[in-house]
Amino acid sequence: MGISERKDREKKEMEKLILDSAMQLFIEVGYKNMTIRKLAERIEYSPATIYLYFKDKDEILFTLQKMAFEKFHKFQLKIQDIEDPLERLTAHGKTYIDFALSNREYYELMFLMDSPMKQECLDDYKAELDSYQQLKDNIKSCMDAGIMKSMDLEIAAFSMWSYVHGIASIVIKRGFLIPKEVQQNLIDGALNFLADNYVRK
Amino acid sequence: MGISERKDREKKEMEKLILDSAMQLFIEVGYKNMTIRKLAERIEYSPATIYLYFKDKDEILFTLQKMAFEKFHKFQLKIQDIEDPLERLTAHGKTYIDFALSNREYYELMFLMDSPMKQECLDDYKAELDSYQQLKDNIKSCMDAGIMKSMDLEIAAFSMWSYVHGIASIVIKRGFLIPKEVQQNLIDGALNFLADNYVRK
Amino acid sequence: MGISERKDREKKEMEKLILDSAMQLFIEVGYKNMTIRKLAERIEYSPATIYLYFKDKDEILFTLQKMAFEKFHKFQLKIQDIEDPLERLTAHGKTYIDFALSNREYYELMFLMDSPMKQECLDDYKAELDSYQQLKDNIKSCMDAGIMKSMDLEIAAFSMWSYVHGIASIVIKRGFLIPKEVQQNLIDGALNFLADNYVRK
Amino acid sequence: MGISERKDREKKEMEKLILDSAMQLFIEVGYKNMTIRKLAERIEYSPATIYLYFKDKDEILFTLQKMAFEKFHKFQLKIQDIEDPLERLTAHGKTYIDFALSNREYYELMFLMDSPMKQECLDDYKAELDSYQQLKDNIKSCMDAGIMKSMDLEIAAFSMWSYVHGIASIVIKRGFLIPKEVQQNLIDGALNFLADNYVRK
DNA sequence: CATGAATGAGAATTCATTCAT
DNA sequence: TATGAATGAATTCTCATTCAT
Numbered sequence: 001m002g003i004s005e006r007k008d009r010e011k012k013e014m015e016k017l018i019l020d021s022a023m024q025l026f027i028e029v030g031y032k033n034m035t036i037r038k039l040a041e042r043i044e045y046s047p048a049t050i051y052l053y054f055k056d057k058d059e060i061l062f063t064l065q066k067m068a069f070e071k072f073h074k075f076q077l078k079i080q081d082i083e084d085p086l087e088r089l090t091a092h093g094k095t096y097i098d099f100a101l102s103n104r105e106y107y108e109l110m111f112l113m114d115s116p117m118k119q120e121c122l123d124d125y126k127a128e129l130d131s132y133q134q135l136k137d138n139i140k141s142c143m144d145a146g147i148m149k150s151m152d153l154e155i156a157a158f159s160m161w162s163y164v165h166g167i168a169s170i171v172i173k174r175g176f177l178i179p180k181e182v183q184q185n186l187i188d189g190a191l192n193f194l195a196d197n198y199v200r201k
Numbered sequence: 202m203g204i205s206e207r208k209d210r211e212k213k214e215m216e217k218l219i220l221d222s223a224m225q226l227f228i229e230v231g232y233k234n235m236t237i238r239k240l241a242e243r244i245e246y247s248p249a250t251i252y253l254y255f256k257d258k259d260e261i262l263f264t265l266q267k268m269a270f271e272k273f274h275k276f277q278l279k280i281q282d283i284e285d286p287l288e289r290l291t292a293h294g295k296t297y298i299d300f301a302l303s304n305r306e307y308y309e310l311m312f313l314m315d316s317p318m319k320q321e322c323l324d325d326y327k328a329e330l331d332s333y334q335q336l337k338d339n340i341k342s343c344m345d346a347g348i349m350k351s352m353d354l355e356i357a358a359f360s361m362w363s364y365v366h367g368i369a370s371i372v373i374k375r376g377f378l379i380p381k382e383v384q385q386n387l388i389d390g391a392l393n394f395l396a397d398n399y400v401r402k
Numbered sequence: 403m404g405i406s407e408r409k410d411r412e413k414k415e416m417e418k419l420i421l422d423s424a425m426q427l428f429i430e431v432g433y434k435n436m437t438i439r440k441l442a443e444r445i446e447y448s449p450a451t452i453y454l455y456f457k458d459k460d461e462i463l464f465t466l467q468k469m470a471f472e473k474f475h476k477f478q479l480k481i482q483d484i485e486d487p488l489e490r491l492t493a494h495g496k497t498y499i500d501f502a503l504s505n506r507e508y509y510e511l512m513f514l515m516d517s518p519m520k521q522e523c524l525d526d527y528k529a530e531l532d533s534y535q536q537l538k539d540n541i542k543s544c545m546d547a548g549i550m551k552s553m554d555l556e557i558a559a560f561s562m563w564s565y566v567h568g569i570a571s572i573v574i575k576r577g578f579l580i581p582k583e584v585q586q587n588l589i590d591g592a593l594n595f596l597a598d599n600y601v602r603k
Numbered sequence: 604m605g606i607s608e609r610k611d612r613e614k615k616e617m618e619k620l621i622l623d624s625a626m627q628l629f630i631e632v633g634y635k636n637m638t639i640r641k642l643a644e645r646i647e648y649s650p651a652t653i654y655l656y657f658k659d660k661d662e663i664l665f666t667l668q669k670m671a672f673e674k675f676h677k678f679q680l681k682i683q684d685i686e687d688p689l690e691r692l693t694a695h696g697k698t699y700i701d702f703a704l705s706n707r708e709y710y711e712l713m714f715l716m717d718s719p720m721k722q723e724c725l726d727d728y729k730a731e732l733d734s735y736q737q738l739k740d741n742i743k744s745c746m747d748a749g750i751m752k753s754m755d756l757e758i759a760a761f762s763m764w765s766y767v768h769g770i771a772s773i774v775i776k777r778g779f780l781i782p783k784e785v786q787q788n789l790i791d792g793a794l795n796f797l798a799d800n801y802v803r804k
Numbered sequence: 805c806a807t808g809a810a811t812g813a814g815a816a817t818t819c820a821t822t823c824a825t
Numbered sequence: 826t827a828t829g830a831a832t833g834a835a836t837t838c839t840c841a842t843t844c845a846t
Contacts (some may be wrong), residue, residue, distance in 0.1 A: 007829075010830095011829095011830095014830095030315055032233055035814080035815065035816085036815085036816065036817085037814075037815080037816090045831075045832085046831070046832045046833075047816085047817085047832090048817085048818080048819085048831075048832055048833080048834095049830080049831055049832070051816095051817070051818080052829090052830070052831075056816075056817080057816070057817095111371075111374065111375060112313065112370075112374060114231070114233075114374075125378065128378075151394070152390060154383075154387065154390075155386075155387060155390030155391060155393075155394060156394065158371075158379075158387045158390070158391055159390070159391040159394040159395070161367070161371070162364060162367035162368040162371055162391055163363060163364050163367055164367070165367040165370065165371055166362070166363035166364055166365070166366040166367025166368070166370070167359075167363040167367070169313075169366065169367070169370055170312070170359075170362070170363055170366055173312065173313060173315075174312060177329075178359075182355070185356075186355065186356060186359045189353060189355075189356030189359070189360070190356060190359055190360040190363055192356075193352070193356060193357065193360040194360070211805095215805095236839085236840065236841080237840075237841060237842080238839090238840075238841085246806075246807085247806070247807045247808070248807090248840095248841080248842080249806070249807050249808080249809095249842085249843080249844085250805080250806055250807070252841095252842070252843085253805070253806075257841075257842080258841065258842095412826095416826095432717070434635055437818085437819065437820080438819075438820060438821080439818090439819075439820085447827075447828085448827065448828045448829070449819095449820080449821080449828090450821085450822080450823085450827070450828050450829080450830095451826080451827055451828070453820095453821070453822085454826070454827075458820075458821080459819095459820065459821095513773070513776065513777060514715065514772075514776060516633055516634075516776075527780070530780075553796070554792060556785070556789065556792075557788075557789060557792030557793060557795075557796060558796065560770075560773075560781075560789045560792070560793055561792070561793040561796040561797070563769070563773070564766060564769035564770040564773055564793055565765060565766050565769055566769070567769040567772065567773055568764070568765035568766055568767070568768040568769025568770070568772070569765040569769070571715075571768065571769070571772055572714075572761075572764070572765055572768055575714065575715060575717075576714060579728065579731075580761075584757075587758075588757065588758060588761045591755060591757075591758030591761070591762070592758060592761055592762040592765055594758075595754070595758060595759065595762040596762070610808075613808095613809095614808090614809095617809090638835080638836070638837085639836085639837065639838080640835080640836080640837090648810075648811085649810070649811045649812075650811090650837085650838080651810075651811055651812080651813095651838085651839080651840090652809080652810055652811070654837095654838070654839080655808090655809070655810075659837075659838075660837070660838095
C-alpha cells in the first residue's frame with residue numbers, strides 16, 4: 001500500500017520534473033530547439049529515460065499545452081466572484097492579459113505555437129471552451145444588465161478575445177518594439193479604450 | 202563602368218531570385234521545413250551558391266521579413282486616397298486584415314515568428330514605422346474631424362493595432378478552432394464592433 | 403521434496419509460457435521485430451523477468467529452434483505407418499513440404515535463419531539427425547524393395563532433402579514471385595517430377 | 604569535357620567503393636548488422652556522405668541485389684555456347700550452384716534474404732526472369748531432342764530450379780552441418796542424381 | 805562566379821540488458 | 826520470484842555550412 005503509493009508519487013514527481021524542465025528549456029531556447037537530448041541533459045537522466053514517461057516529444061509538448069489550458073482556466077475563474085457585471089468583464093480582460101504576460105510560454109503554447117496541435121487533440125481544447133463560455137457569460141451579464149448594448153454574442157466574444165489576444169501577443173512576440181517603460185501604460189490604456197467603448201453611454 | 206553596373210544588376214537579380222524562391226518555399230512548406238537545400242534545388246543552383254549572396258539562413262529570413270514589411274506598407278497605402286477620415290480609418294483596419302489573411306506567411310514573418318527579428322536589426326524596420334505612422338495619422342484625422350473622441354494617440358493606435366492583429370493572428374494560428382463557414386462573419390462582425398465603438402455617438 | 407517439485411513444475415510452466423509466446427510473436431511480427439519488450443508485454447510480465455528464465459534473447463531463439471526440430475520430427479513420424487516403401491517415401495516428401503508451408507516460421511528457424519544455430523550447439527540437433535535418419539531409412543527401404551535403383555545412400559538422402567527444401571524455401575521466401583493460383587499446382591507437379599524419377603522404370 | 608568525364612568517373616568509383624564495402628560488410632556481419640555507420644567507418648567517410656550517393660540504406664541493398672541478379676545472369680549465359688542440349692542443361696545446373704557457392708552473399712541477396720524486396724522493386728527481377736527463361740529454353744531443347752521426356756515446362760523448370768536452389772541454400776545456410784570434406788562429393792552426387800533422372804532411359 | 809563533395813553536429817527513437825529493491 | 830527504473834549503445838537520417846577547385 002504505502003509502497004505503491006510512494007511509487008506513484010515518484011512517478012508523478014518524475015513526470016513533473018520532465019515537464020517543468022521541458023517548459024523551462026522551451027522558454028529558453030524556443031520550440032524547435034527544445035530537443036530530447038537537451039532535456040535529458042538538463043534533468044541529468046539519459047534520453048531513453050524520458051521515453052519511459054512520455055511516448056514521444058509531441059506528447060510532452062501536448063501535455064504542456066494541456067496543462068497550460070488548465071492553468072489558464074483556473075486563473076481566469078478567480079474573477080468570477082466579482083458581483084458587478086461590468087467590473088467582472090473588465091477584470092476578465094485584465095486577467096487574461098495578466099495571465100498571458102506572466103506565463104508567456106504557456107500562452108505561446110496555447111495560442112501562438114504551430115505544433116503539436118494535431119487534429120486528434122482538438123477535444124482537449126475543452127478547458128479552453130469552458131473559458132470561452134465564461135467570457136460569453138460575462139458579456140451576456142453585461143448585456144442583460146443593460147450596461148452593454150445588445151448584439152450577437154458570438155461576435156462580441158470573438159471581438160473581445162481578439163482584442164486581448166492582440167494586446168498579449170504583440171507584447172509577447174514584438175514587445176521589443178515598444179520601450180519597456182511605456183508598455184504597461186499602453187496596455188492599461190488599451191484596456192480602457194475597450195471598456196470605454198463597450199459601455200453603453 | 203558599364204561592366205560593374207551589369208555585375209551589380211546581375212547580383213541584384215540573383216538575390217531577388219533567391220528571395221522570391223525562398224518566400225515561395227516558405228509559404229509552401231512552412232518555416233521549419235524551408236531548408237537551404239530545397240531552396241537551392243528550387244532555383245537550380247547549388248546550396249553553396251546561396252552562401253555567396255547571403256551570409257546564412259537567418260539573413261535570408263531577415264531580408265524576407267524586411268520585404269514583407271515593405272509589401273505590407275505598399276498594400277496599406279492604397280487606402281490613403283479615401284477622402285473621408287472615418288471611411289479611411291475603417292478601410293485601414295479592413296485592409297490590414299485583408300493583407301494578413303491573404304499573405305499569411307508574410308504576416309507570420311512580420312508579427313508572429315520568433316526567428317530573425319533580432320534586436321540588433323531594429324532600425325531596419327522603417328517600413329513598419331511608416332505604416333504605424335499612417336495608422337496614427339488616420340486616427341488623428343478622425344479625431345480632428347470630431348468623428349472620434351480625443352485621446353492619447355499612442356494608446357489609440359496601439360489599441361487599434363492590437364485589435365486587428367488579434368483578429369488576424371487568431372484566424373491564422375487557431376483558425377481551425379472556428380468553423381470555416383462562420384469565420385468571415387465573425388471577422389466582419391468584429392470590425393463593425395470596433396467601428397461602432399470608436400465612432401462618437 | 404513436494405515443494406521443490408512444485409517449484410520445478412512452475413519453472414517449467416513459465417519457460418513454456420515464454421517460449422510459446424515468443425514463437426507466437428515471432429510468427430506474427432517476424433524475427434527482427436520480435437523484441438523482449440513485446441514478449442514481456444504479451445506474457446504480462448516485466449522484461450526483467452524473462453531474464454530469470456533465459457540468459458538472453460539468443461537463448462530463447464535457440465530453444466525455439468530446438469522445439470521446432472522436435473515438432474518437425476514428430477510431424478514427420480506420422481507417415482512411418484505407411485507400409486508400402488514407395489508410398490512412404492512419397493509421403494515423406496509431401497509431408498515435409500506440408501510441414502514447412504504450414505509452419506513457415508518454424509521452418510525458417512530450422513533451415514533458413516542465420517541466427518542462433520551456432521556451431522557450438524550442434525550436438526543439440528538430435529531431433530534433426532533422427533529425422534534425417536528416417537529419410538535415409540525410407541530411401542533404403544525403397545532400394546531394398548527394388549523400387550529405387552541402388553546408389554549411395556548419403557547422396558540420395560541429400561538429393562531428396564535438397565529437392566524438398568528447395569521447393570519449400572522458394573515458396574516461403576520468394577513465393578511472391580509465383581502467382582498464388584499456380585503455386586499448389588507447381589508444388590504438386592514438382593513432387594511428381596521427383597517421384598517419376600526415383601522410381602525404377 | 605575531360606573534367607565532367609573525370610567527375611563522372613569519380614562518382615562511379617565512389618558508388619562502387621560504397622557498394623563493394625557494403626557487400627563485404629554484409630558478408631562479414633550479416634544483413635541486420637550491416638549499418639550505415641559501420642559502412643561509413645569502413646570506407647573512412649562520414650555517414651552523411653553515404654547519403655550523397657544513396658537515398659537510404661534500402662537503396663544500397665536494393666542496388667546490390669540488382670547487381671547480384673545481373674552478375675548471376677551474365678554468369679549463367681556462359682554455358683549457352685554448349686551445343687549438346689543435355690550437356691547444356693547439365694552445365695546449367697552445375698553453373699547455378701557454382702555461382703551460388705562462390706558468391707554466397709549475392710545469392711542470399713537474391714533468393715534468401717527478406718529485405719529489401721519491396722513490391723515496387725518487383726520489376727527489377729527482370730534479369731532473373733531472363734535467367735528463368737534460359738532455363739526453360741534449355742529444358743525445352745532437351746525435350747525437343749527427345750533426350751528428356753515431355754512434360755509441362757513450367758513444372759519442369761520449377762522442379763529443377765527448386766532442386767539446385769535446395770542444394771545451394773542448404774550448403775550456404777546449413778553447410779556447417781555437413782563435413783567440409785564430403786560437401787563437394789554430395790553436391791556432385793546430387794547433380795548426377797538429378798541428371799540420371801531427367802534423362803530418358 | 806559557381807559548385808561538388810564532404811562533414812560535424814545533432815535529430816528522434818529503440819533495444820537488450822542490468823540492478824537495487 | 827519479480828520488477829520498475831534506468832541506461833549505454835545503437836539505429837537511420839537531416840541539415841547548415843565549408844572549402845578546394
